[in-house]
Amino acid sequence: MSAAEPNTRLLVGPFNRVEGDLEVLLDVREGAVQSARVNATMYRGFETLLQGKAPMDALVYVPRICGICSVSQSVAATYALRDAAGPLAEPMPANGQHALNLMLACENLADHLTHFYLFFMPDFTREVYAPRAWHAAAQARFAPLQGLHARQATAARQRWFQLLGTLGGKWPHTQSIGPGGSARPIDLSERLRLLSWVHEMRQFLETTLFAAPLEAIASLDSEAALQQWWQADVPDAGDLRLFLTLAHDLQLERLGVGPGAAFSHGAYLQPDGAHLLPGGVWQPGSQAVSPLQPQAITEDATHAWLQGSQPLHPAQGHTQPDADKAGAYTWNKAPRLAGQVMETGAVARQLCSGQPLVREAVQRSGLNVYTRVLARLIELARVLPEMTRWLQALQPGQPWHAPCPLPDEGEGAGLSEAARGALGHWLRIEQGQLAHYQIVAPTSWNFSPRDAQGQPGALEQALVGAPVLPAEDTPVAVQHIVRSFDPCMVCTVH
Amino acid sequence: MSPRRPGEPLNVLWLQSGGCGGCSMSLLCADTPDLNATLQGLGLNLLWHPSLSLASGQAVLTLLDDLVDGRQRLDLLCIEGAVLRGPHGSGRFHMLAGTGLPMMSWIERLAKVAKLVAAVGSCAAWGGVSAGGDNPTEACGLQYEDHHPGGWLGEHARWPGVQADAERWPVINIAGCPTHPGWVLDTLGALAQGALHPHDLDALGRPRFYADQLVHHGCSRNEYYEFKASAEAPSDQGCMMEHLGCKGTQAHADCNTRPWNGQGSCTRGGYACISCTEPGFQNPGHAFDRTPKVAGIPIGLPTDMPKAWFVALASLSKSATPRRVKHNATADHIVVPPAIRKTGLK
Numbered sequence: 140m141s142a143a144e145p146n147t148r149l150l151v152g153p154f155n156r157v158e159g160d161l162e163v164l165l166d167v168r169e170g171a172v173q174s175a176r177v178n179a180t181m182y183r184g185f186e187t188l189l190q191g192k193a194p195m196d197a198l199v200y201v202p203r204i205c206g207i208c209s210v211s212q213s214v215a216a217t218y219a220l221r222d223a224a225g226p227l228a229e230p231m232p233a234n235g236q237h238a239l240n241l242m243l244a245c246e247n248l249a250d251h252l253t254h255f256y257l258f259f260m261p262d263f264t265r266e267v268y269a270p271r272a273w274h275a276a277a278q279a280r281f282a283p284l285q286g287l288h289a290r291q292a293t294a295a296r297q298r299w300f301q302l303l304g305t306l307g308g309k310w311p312h313t314q315s316i317g318p319g320g321s322a323r324p325i326d327l328s329e330r331l332r333l334l335s336w337v338h339e340m341r342q343f344l345e346t347t348l349f350a351a352p353l354e355a356i357a358s359l360d361s362e363a364a365l366q367q368w369w370q371a372d373v374p375d376a377g378d379l380r381l382f383l384t385l386a387h388d389l390q391l392e393r394l395g396v397g398p399g400a401a402f403s404h405g406a407y408l409q410p411d412g413a414h415l416l417p418g419g420v421w422q423p424g425s426q427a428v429s430p431l432q433p434q435a436i437t438e439d440a441t442h443a444w445l446q447g448s449q450p451l452h453p454a455q456g457h458t459q460p461d462a463d464k465a466g467a468y469t470w471n472k473a474p475r476l477a478g479q480v481m482e483t484g485a486v487a488r489q490l491c492s493g494q495p496l497v498r499e500a501v502q503r504s505g506l507n508v509y510t511r512v513l514a515r516l517i518e519l520a521r522v523l524p525e526m527t528r529w530l531q532a533l534q535p536g537q538p539w540h541a542p543c544p545l546p547d548e549g550e551g552a553g554l555s556e557a558a559r560g561a562l563g564h565w566l567r568i569e570q571g572q573l574a575h576y577q578i579v580a581p582t583s584w585n586f587s588p589r590d591a592q593g594q595p596g597a598l599e600q601a602l603v604g605a606p607v608l609p610a611e612d613t614p615v616a617v618q619h620i621v622r623s624f625d626p627c628m629v630c631t632v633h
Numbered sequence: 634m635s636p637r638r639p640g641e642p643l644n645v646l647w648l649q650s651g652g653c654g655g656c657s658m659s660l661l662c663a664d665t666p667d668l669n670a671t672l673q674g675l676g677l678n679l680l681w682h683p684s685l686s687l688a689s690g691q692a693v694l695t696l697l698d699d700l701v702d703g704r705q706r707l708d709l710l711c712i713e714g715a716v717l718r719g720p721h722g723s724g725r726f727h728m729l730a731g732t733g734l735p736m737m738s739w740i741e742r743l744a745k746v747a748k749l750v751a752a753v754g755s756c757a758a759w760g761g762v763s764a765g766g767d768n769p770t771e772a773c774g775l776q777y778e779d780h781h782p783g784g785w786l787g788e789h790a791r792w793p794g795v796q797a798d799a800e801r802w803p804v805i806n807i808a809g810c811p812t813h814p815g816w817v818l819d820t821l822g823a824l825a826q827g828a829l830h831p832h833d834l835d836a837l838g839r840p841r842f843y844a845d846q847l848v849h850h851g852c853s854r855n856e857y858y859e860f861k862a863s864a865e866a867p868s869d870q871g872c873m874m875e876h877l878g879c880k881g882t883q884a885h886a887d888c889n890t891r892p893w894n895g896q897g898s899c900t901r902g903g904y905a906c907i908s909c910t911e912p913g914f915q916n917p918g919h920a921f922d923r924t925p926k927v928a929g930i931p932i933g934l935p936t937d938m939p940k941a942w943f944v945a946l947a948s949l950s951k952s953a954t955p956r957r958v959k960h961n962a963t964a965d966h967i968v969v970p971p972a973i974r975k976t977g978l979k
Contacts (some may be wrong), residue, residue, distance in 0.1 A: 150731055150733075151690050151731060152690060152729075152730025152731030152732075153683075153689070153690070153694075153729060153730035153731050153732075154689055154690070154699065154730065155681075155682075155683045155684065155686055155688070155689055155693070156683075156684060156685075156689070157651070157851055158654050158684075158688075159654060159728065160649070160727065160730050160736075161730055162728075162730035162731055178730070180727060180728050180729070180730050181650070181651065181717070181726065181736075182726045182727070182770065183651055183717070183726070183763050183770055183772075184766075184769040184770055187766060187769050188762075188765040188766035188769070189766070190766065191766070192766070193920035193921075193922075193923075195920060195921070195922050196801070196920060196921050196922075198922075199921045200762065200765065201909060203653050203655065203762040203810065204653060205653050205655070206653040206654040206655020206656065206657065206658040206659070206811060207654060207655075207658050209653070209655060209946070253661075257685065258684075261687055262687075264687070265687070270700070281685045282687075283677070283685055283686055284668075284669045284672075284685055285669065290667055290669055290670075293661060293667075293668050293669075294665075294666045294667060294668075296661065296662075297661070297662050297663065297664065297665070297666075297668075300662050300894045300895075301894055301895030303891070303894055303897070304893055304894025304895040304896055304897030305894075305895065305897060306894055306902075307897070307900050307902050308893065308897045308898055308900075308901055308902015308903065309894050309897045309898065309899065309902065309906065310658075310659075310662065310893075310894055311653075311655040311811055311894035312655060312811055313660065314899065314902065314904040314905075314907075315867075315902045315904055318868055319866075319868075320867075320868070321867075321868065321903070322867035322902065322903030322904050323868070323902050323903040324868055324870075324903075324965040324966055351956055413808045421960075435776055443678050444725075460719075460720055460726075460769070462720050462725050462726075463792040470726075476683060504774070524729050535966065536966050536969075538965065539868045539965055540866065540867045540868035540965070542835070542866070554887065588841075603759065612690060612691040613689050613690025613691050613692065618689060629652075629654055
């Protein structure tokens with residue numbers, strides 16, 4: 140079968156350098172994708188596993204949904220349990236709140252680093268790009284297991300996760316996170332060690348990724364400023380510059396353009412109740428961010444191998460397999476916000492929190508391969524200095540945990556942000572046991588199937604128009620688009 | 634297909650099924666400044682790994698076909714995640730992308746041509762968390778279903794190994810949730826170098842170099858344990874066995890002598906050992922964070938300790954608890970420091 144023939148169908152998979160298993164079915168005509176169907180191929184049923192468990196058991200189970208977003212799952216469950224506790228919950232001590240944010244940021248920034256160096260950039264070392272001027276540099280830096288910068292990033296990441304070894308015992312599957320705060324007090328000398336590990340990562344980022352101080356990257360406030368910065372040095376001075384160089388050459392901003400709307404739950408809840416990165420809803424063409432209405436979130440299972448076809452809010456949703464369902468092609472439901480297809484991720488967080496460069500780039504070119512990756516790198520530069528501030532705010536000797544007794548009857552929602560976007564948990568406690576649990580993960584949104592109205596999900600829309608070269612069976616453009624979302628398939632279905 | 638020559642790297646294929654991918658993420662946290670150099674130095678050649686390899690789609694399917702058909706040698710098949718047999722034995726809860734075939738069929742076909750098979754993590758070993766609750770996906774391990782021998786590949790299946798000897802191998806269970814990167818690297822490296830033998834596995838197929846230890850060994854809370862000075866709430870410094878569900882005195886692993894992510898472990902992180910290297914740990918029959926007791930005595934007593942002795946020792950040590958240990962046990966920092974003494978003879 141040659142892809143250059145009209146009206147061919149390509150079944151692409153397995154994908155790797157995504158978390159979990161993924162299959163994409165493409166209809167290809169005249170060298171471009173006409174339509175796409177995304178299949179999350181694995182189902183484990185965490186929402187039913189949790190039924191009848193003690194509410195705090197969720198904190199053992201939910202991190203194990205995902206080996207790469209494990210802290211994110213714990214944090215979402217923690218906020219859902221706190222919400223269910225209502226007035227029973229004593230205020231979380233500032234130390235506990237900072238410790239939770241430090242653990243979440245440690246995971247999220249590590250995921251951005253892993254995505255860039257191990258998952259996304261290796262595709263630019265492929266032979267198809269051999270004629271390009273930047274190819275030799277990409278190969279030297281990003282070739283899987285061999286590239287110098289990929290190896291250095293893996294080493295930097297290993298050191299970085301010592302933060303979680305100290306703050307949370309281990310990673311992944313860290314159980315020091317709970318509705319009362321953190322179970323792991325930090326003493327004076329540990330705080331200093333944590334600070335020095337953050338500084339080590341700063342050194343790596345400023346030397347290898349950015350070739351610039353973090354603050355210089357975080358404060359880039361327009362596309363003109365970025366252009367000027369890019370051209371102020373040789374095209375491969377630092378890996379961000381090399382990315383900008385190849386993104387410009389390959390016009391990555393025209394690849395994987397999604398439907399354009401994006402939202403965030405807000406990230407890194409502070410002791411004063413505000414988020415470091417406020418959430419909201421971004422509509423294409425709009426200059427303003429509107430508030431998120433979580434009650435407008437629904438999921439429908441029309442095209443999933445799951446029972447039901449009515450859009451339901453996750454507080455009412457359910458998850459029961461129906462492997463023979465007609466018209467179904469994935470285990471993933473279709474989440475929608477007021478019926479609208481949404482994209483989520485670092486780019487949504489940077490839009491909603493008002494980072495001016497990302498806003499300008501998205502206003503001009505939309506949500507695409509280029510802006511998704513750019514937003515992640517900008518976020519690395521913005522959040523790491525905040526971690527230093529949170530560490531400096533820790534007060535050894537003051538409490539880390541306060542009682543948060545859970546009621547025998549109650550319900551709660553926990554809205555947080557994983558590296559790859561908005562993550563929500565909805566639970567209900569009856570007779571002291573979990574009676575209901577629903578999870579909507581970032582890639583549930585980004586890689587959703589068609590909904591009851593027939594609207595394709597964000598990736599399904601972003602793939603339309605992707606070029607398919609003659610004789611390509613696993614199109615490289617499709618791989619760039621898929622990986623630009625940093626998908627986590629084990630979270631998607633859970 | 635030519636046999637493996639002495640000193641030639643071990644051809645390793647790593648596939649993921651019913652799990653979270655966390656054992657791979659844990660492997661990336663291996664304590665080395667250059668993971669690739671470590672893998673090479675141990676004599677490991679990754680044919681394909683889901684997080685680390687370039688090849689996608691058709692290139693992977695070609696590799697799998699080459700291995701199944703014997704055109705390429707497969708020394709070690711590493712499976713991460715449980716085998717999902719449902720619904721109704723069809724395996725459709727995980728179809729390997731791009732193949733239209735259940736992952737369980739791929740595992741079966743590849744296990745037939747592999748010289749050795751390793752279960753990486755507790756899901757692949759026993760079913761693990763993927764087999765939690767009432768196990769809606771019919772998840773099982775490669776050669777166990779919880780603690781029952783059998784699993785997907787069958788109790789009696791054996792593999793020839795990569796050495797020129799007559800030893801026959803069961804599935805090697807590198808159990809843990811996640812598994813420790815050191816357990817994986819030491820196991821794979823020892824296999825590549827011919828330094829591991831079937832008798833180096835315990836009765837559950839786990840490498841004894843870590844499974845003959847207990848999590849309790851080297852626990853930083855050991856003085857609190859000695860006096861049964863117990864933590865009552867998260868962030869307390871005391872021993873978590875009496876109230877908070879800790880199973881470190883029963884769980885086989887070296888987590889407190891081979892720390893995680895630098896200097897960590899579950900107990901150092903302020904939470905109970907949930908015995909994640911043991912079959913069936915996911916359904917303990919009680920809340921994870923509470924110690925089940927009968928007449929005030931924990932049901933799960935330290936391994937190899939007669940109950941009467943434990944009760945006698947515990948009541949004696951509780952009555953002898955120093956004031957310092959008693960007060961610090963329920964605090965989140967040292968409230969009573971140790972007395973300063975001359976430690977010499979004068």
